[in-house]
Amino acid sequence: MPTINDVAKAAGVSPSTVSYVLSGRRPISAETRARVQAAIAELGFHPHAGARALASSKTNVIALVAPLRVDVNVPVIMQFATAVVTAARSYNHDVLLLTKDEGTAGLERVAHSTMVDALIVMDLERDDLRIPALRKLKQPSVLIGLPADHSGIACVDLDFGAAAREALAHLAGHGHRRIGLVGPSPAVYKRQTTYADRFLTGFLEASAEFDLRTVTHPCEPGAEGVRSCMADLDAELDGLTALVVHNEEALRPLLDLLHATGRRVPEDISIVAICPRDVATSMPINLTSIDIPAHDVGTLAVETAMRLLDGRRVEYTRLLAPSLVERDSCREI
Amino acid sequence: MPTINDVAKAAGVSPSTVSYVLSGRRPISAETRARVQAAIAELGFHPHAGARALASSKTNVIALVAPLRVDVNVPVIMQFATAVVTAARSYNHDVLLLTKDEGTAGLERVAHSTMVDALIVMDLERDDLRIPALRKLKQPSVLIGLPADHSGIACVDLDFGAAAREALAHLAGHGHRRIGLVGPSPAVYKRQTTYADRFLTGFLEASAEFDLRTVTHPCEPGAEGVRSCMADLDAELDGLTALVVHNEEALRPLLDLLHATGRRVPEDISIVAICPRDVATSMPINLTSIDIPAHDVGTLAVETAMRLLDGRRVEYTRLLAPSLVERDSCREI
DNA sequence: CGCGATCGTCGAAGCGCTTCGACGATCGGC
DNA sequence: GCCGATCGTCGAAGCGCTTCGACGATCGCG
Structure with missing residues (x-):
């Protein structure tokens, strides 16, 4: 491995000049710069990261x-x-x-x-x-x-708060008044991962703002988790016409469950998902969604x-x- | 940030001694070592990675x-x-x-x-x-x-070749003689990602070895890809009783398709999947699988x-x- | 008891780079 | 034509660590 000294010798300049060519921190004449760059290319010089970090206190x-x-x-x-x-x-x-x-x-x-x-x-x-x-x-x-x-x-x-609001605004705009939230798994709430709270808070505030009847529930992973979450939502508020789903893992089993129980999407129940675009579009039905950017x-x-x-x-x-x-x-x- | 010199002074030794305490490359008396370690702890010393890399030519x-x-x-x-x-x-x-x-x-x-x-x-x-x-x-x-x-x-x-063989051995052992392979997407073959070939080769060799009638097809992603792959497999070999699926993305839509067309798993058709364990166990039916470790x-x-x-x-x-x-x-x- | 080996420590060189101060050369302004 | 700036380059110091050789002290062995 050639060093900056080798380059300097090859180009007939001092090592500091090579360094300045590399960093551009001081003006170097066009000819000198060209000679140095040629030497660098010819020798295949690459500055040593450790030496650089040591001298400059920057690691990149x-x-x-x-x-x-x-x-x-x-x-x-x-x-x-x-x-x-x-x-x-x-x-x-x-x-x-x-x-x-x-x-x-x-x-x-x-x-x-x-x-x-x-x-x-x-x-x-x-x-x-x-x-x-x-x-x-x-x-x-x-x-x-x-x-x-x-x-x-x-x-x-x-802005998960705004995301919740936007989901509800969309559903409210389509005439929905009774809406359930399928939330993240309880483990996420327990860890107090911050987005879960922010979403929930936004959801509740927007419910009030739009004068909606809403109900929320965390959702354990897996088919069983989805089943019991839906059962809870239905029990606490009947006549649900829409769901907001803030739980990627639940989407698939949720759609399966709705299908199995004869609730058609969107004819019987509308869904807004919060998930990456490709998840939203890889379901049996393309989901209206708010992207996680x-x-x-x-x-x-x-x-x-x-x-x-x-x-x-x-x-x-x-x-x-x-x-x-x-x-x-x-x-x- | 304290340096190795600060530690050395605090412990009343030379920098090299500190270095040897750290690296263990030379014997150091218990007392000296203890004093050095105390100094390190007290000052909160952490060796500078760049300096280390420079001096030792190891970056860790x-x-x-x-x-x-x-x-x-x-x-x-x-x-x-x-x-x-x-x-x-x-x-x-x-x-x-x-x-x-x-x-x-x-x-x-x-x-x-x-x-x-x-x-x-x-x-x-x-x-x-x-x-x-x-x-x-x-x-x-x-x-x-x-x-x-x-x-x-x-x-x-x-060993993807062996994996294919094992999948077929398992199915053959269960009496299956007409077996289809749902392969990776054509894109994977085109990129010539090496595991696809190795699996396919193993599959064909084992087909011969076990005297099976088999048919193979790549499978485009999505429901449509699965549909056309299955159609091809069925067309080329009727009476399929089992599938080997070497395509994670296809699993889900494949199961959906089989369900929709009234082919029950495993009653009408058996499946061995090559996929991570958690994918195999997160399907509507737990899949017999070969894990990607x-x-x-x-x-x-x-x-x-x-x-x-x-x-x-x-x-x-x-x-x-x-x-x-x-x-x-x-x-x- | 004497001598080579081993132990424990030190000092100094050096890893390859950046950067600061210095310095001659060139430039513009009056 | 002189003086202060600016330009372009150099040399040297130093970043914080490892490692080699050296050296006194201790040890084991015959």
Whole structure:
């Protein structure tokens, strides 16, 4: 592996000049620059990342902390990760992947040992222990989610409250007045994952605003969970004409159940789902849905991190507006 | 951030002694070690990763190149990634996540700039352009998959040939003689992803060995793809009593189709699926399946990389034996 | 009891890069 | 035609760590 000294010799300049050609931090004459670049190309020189990090205190790496349990929400997480990696590359950064399992220790490890310039953390809980830890780090962090006390930390997410409102607005606009919410699994509520609460709150507020009769229930995974959730909803409010489903895993068994019990979608019951587009369109019936804009959120998270890194101003709380796409699962009544 | 010098002063020793305490590469007396460790703890010292990498030419980071397109096979990829990150951590390594999209350039970038000690590459194609590039790197690599010319590169994967044989052996053992293969989508074959071929070859060989009448067909995604695949299979061989399904996405619509056309599973038609366990058990009927042992493969890939890194011998081709789990989708005829 | 081996520690060199201050050369303004 | 800026380049220091050779002290063995 050639070093910057080799390049310097080959080009007949000093190492610092090579460095300035690379970084552009000082003016270099066109001829010198050309000679240096030729030498770089010829020798196949690549700066040593560690040496660079040591000298400049920049790693050009950001950490992504993802919930790598293998159960729920896998496609959404994957979309976030893809967006983050792609966006990071576009800013000439790489991504170090950490699991949520490592908890606080993992964050501190990579931050204290100066492996990363910034951290992006997903799947926050309401009173996430990692927040105080993040505050103490010298590296900036960006959260995907909106925990309770996020003062001073940048947060990016879908506006789940507005999403709930929009779902109900759509259904109310189609004449529905009795609506059930099939919520995330109780495990999600128990973890206090923040989006569940925000959605629920938005749902209840919008119910009042639009003067709707609504009923809400978490929904365990699997066919049995869906069955009992529907039974609960029906028991607590009869004459349901629409469902809002905020639970990807439940969608499929829910549709099966409705089909099996002779409730046609949308003739007998309308559905608005909150899920990624491709999930909505891979069901037996194309679902009217509010997209979880994982790509936009991930990209925005990286952009925010980059702004933070070069000291530019950022909005500390960015909630992306939801957008509902009409498909075939809602009808006018 | 305290440095190793600060620790050395606090403990009243030289920096090199601190380093030896940390690395254990030279004997240090118990008292000295204790004093150094106390100083480390008190100051909250964490070695600077860049400095370490520079001095030792080891980064303790491995690259994971994953296909981060958002379409197929997402859960399996996630399982691989999870296994790799977890296993890497257990060897005190971190994981840098690269997308397949970056291709050869991405590999070379991280390798030449000494960001990683080794690379793990998934989703290999038959004549993958990345193979020659990997050969030129000074860092070792481990492939998850089995491309055509993999001489001198470590490969780890499920033995898909054996998996096909096992699926057919199971069905033949239950008296089935007319069997169809619902294969991966044509896109997978076109990309020449290696597992598709290996499975198909194993399938055909085992057909002959067990003297079966079999017919095979790729299967486009979606309900329509499944319909036309089944139509083709039925047309080419009537009296099918069993299906082998090597296509996760197709499973669900396939079961729907069979149900809709009045073919009961397993009464009228038996099924063996090749898919992750949780997919097999989240269908309306629990499927007899051969697991894709993503966790084992990922872990083994990391272990192999670690052996390579410290110069130990490795088996260059490790194909994991498939294991079939009987559930409710096959019956004796 | 003497001598080589081992133990425990230190000092210094160096890993490959960035960056700061310095310095000659060129430039524009008066 | 002189002076202060600006341009383009260099040299050296230093980032924080590992590792090699050296060296006194201790040990085991004959």
